[in-house]
Amino acid sequence: MKYTGLTYRPPFEAKSLLLQVTEGCSHNKCSFCTMYRDIPFAEESLEQIETDLKEARQYVPDIPRVFLENGDAFCLGTERLLAIADLVHRYLPKVETITMYASVKNIRNKTDGDLVQLRQAGINEMNIGVESGLESTLAAMNKGYTAEEAFSELKRLKAAGMDYGANIIFGAAGPGKARENAEETARLLNETQPFLIFTGTIHAEPGCPLYEDMQAGRFTENTIGEYIAEEEYFLSLLDLKDTYYFGLHPSNVIRMHGFLPRDREYLKAEIGRQKEKLSKVLDLQPSRVSGEGGIIF
């Protein structure tokens, strides 16, 4: 199998086949992201994709799920994605779901009809870096789309029959706008009902604009107590029908997971327990593991 540079996938895609269909990220400009800074964006050739699928068939002929790499594989045009889905089903006939990372920007360049066709080809449950529902935060993060577009594009995706998983970032607006960030992000998720929410906290490595802003004091990170308060408020605002709340990323102050609405009381109680346990460090900013952003206590 061909992979260029570091290959990233969400933790819950550990059992999926990782199939490279692009190199890098077509946007590559988010202020906090260094994942693909040194890798120019390129489309993988269909010949190489077919070669990889032939190889995969020898080892995992019955695999049910494929994750298309890299940073925002949904940027590819509809015809290209349909051709890739065709190849996947030809070589791996048990595949039920083809998924990938996607950006709101990538939905924008597809018609309603395109989205339905892609869903019919097995594309579903994409992991979308929503990050925030707050206009000023999306602009500061240079996500390349507005909050209004996030609402309308995610609604179009859902209307085409696609489920989606939302990545969101606590602390993305800084402590001064934490409540506003929680309110607008919860409103976006309530209106678009993702099947999964993957939470993390804002952190930056050398080589991205946010790192420079943090070093120069232009962006202040939440304290541990402010992260807890933001998550607690966010959770209290969520009104979801059936969503897996996945808060196990190492960058989180509180690592917990559960289904909403079923486990709401457990998640609230866990926040209370952790607040008590961390009472002596609530006013401190988190210390991070270099290179991965995990919080050290």
Ligand code: SF4
């Ligand atoms: S966060 Fe996602 S969309 Fe933004 S630059 Fe990184 S990989 Fe690309």
